[in-house]
Amino acid sequence: MKRLLAIELQKIWKNRASRVLTISYFVILSFIALIASINIKIGNFQLHFAEMGIFNFPFIWHFNTYIAAILKFFLAIVIVSMMANEYSYGTLKQNLIDGMSKKEFVLSKFLTVVLFAFVSTVFVFIMSLILGFSFSSYTELGIVFSEMDYLLGYFVKLVGFFSFCLFLGVLVKRSAFAIGFLFVWNIIEGIANGLLTFKIFPKSDTASQITQFFPLESMSNLIVEPFTRLSVIKNIQTAVGETNMKDYSVHFSSILIVLIWSGLFVFLSYKIIKKRDL
Numbered sequence: 001m002k003r004l005l006a007i008e009l010q011k012i013w014k015n016r017a018s019r020v021l022t023i024s025y026f027v028i029l030s031f032i033a034l035i036a037s038i039n040i041k042i043g044n045f046q047l048h049f050a051e052m053g054i055f056n057f058p059f060i061w062h063f064n065t066y067i068a069a070i071l072k073f074f075l076a077i078v079i080v081s082m083m084a085n086e087y088s089y090g091t092l093k094q095n096l097i098d099g100m101s102k103k104e105f106v107l108s109k110f111l112t113v114v115l116f117a118f119v120s121t122v123f124v125f126i127m128s129l130i131l132g133f134s135f136s137s138y139t140e141l142g143i144v145f146s147e148m149d150y151l152l153g154y155f156v157k158l159v160g161f162f163s164f165c166l167f168l169g170v171l172v173k174r175s176a177f178a179i180g181f182l183f184v185w186n187i188i189e190g191i192a193n194g195l196l197t198f199k200i201f202p203k204s205d206t207a208s209q210i211t212q213f214f215p216l217e218s219m220s221n222l223i224v225e226p227f228t229r230l231s232v233i234k235n236i237q238t239a240v241g242e243t244n245m246k247d248y249s250v251h252f253s254s255i256l257i258v259l260i261w262s263g264l265f266v267f268l269s270y271k272i273i274k275k276r277d278l
Contacts, residue, residue: 004108005115007095008082012112015085018078025074026123032067033131052230055135058147062226062248064128065154068120069223072158075116076165080178083109083169092273106270109166117158121151153222153250160219160258160265167265170272189214218257224248 012018035054054063086092095105133139168178192214196207211217227233229248 001107001111004100004104005111008108008112009115011085011091012078012082015081018081018085021074021078021081025071025078026120028074029068029071029120029123030127032064032127053137054230055131057132057136057138057144059226059229060128060132060136061147061150062223062229064124064131065150066223066226068124069154069157072120072161075120075158076161076182077175077179079113079116079162079165080169080182081175082112083166084173084175084178087173102273103270106266106273109269110163110266113162113166114159116162117155120158121155124154125151149250150223153255156255156258156262157219157222160215160262163262163265164215167269170269186216189216193217212254213257215261218254218261221254222250222258 012022053059086095092105096102100108129144132144136144138144165178165182168181169175172178172181189211193207193211196210201207212221224246226248228246
């Protein structure tokens, strides 16, 4: 497994575009810390994000994983390009000639996906600890290390999303078309979600029970938006008489659905490569 992973990392590092995108991803990810310095003043109105409690433990785990997940498209391009380059440069055929089996080839790609997700999760963990201990009003260990399930949700979300990107790279062969297909699929899920919610099942939660099994929607459900948890937002909702009943938890069922999709995407990738004339 180490050999397979070493081969893939070497391919990525030697490709300039992939190398730049990977480094840019982690650099931009670290820019979350700059949110603390944002201080907006409009007359008597002042908005200082750090003072709103976004870096308070344990809320920071929810906030940082949600924001970091938005940036996953940088690594998605790397994953798709990683697969497309195999066809463009003929390295897939060369690997098979050199004795690598098709199963090992797909496994090497999946190991890279898991590694990217793991390193990103560790990066967010360390960054959140630094920001939390710098700005949080609560630093007791019991509070600091509560709600850590958001990190698990983040890791599973990345594995699922990158596995989907890997599948698209195998299916389409060209990175530009694969990324385009990803956005088209996102639109298709959005339209289906809208039809189910507002047209077919407007007065029940049947729509959400169905759409939770959509691939991208299931990944989105792992970490819901954190902003309405903030006290300032809750105060506004209370003032206008609105009650917020949203469930912010990371559910095991959501994790299981994404893991099943991840396994399915990797399995389909293997089946395509196994049957395809290379």
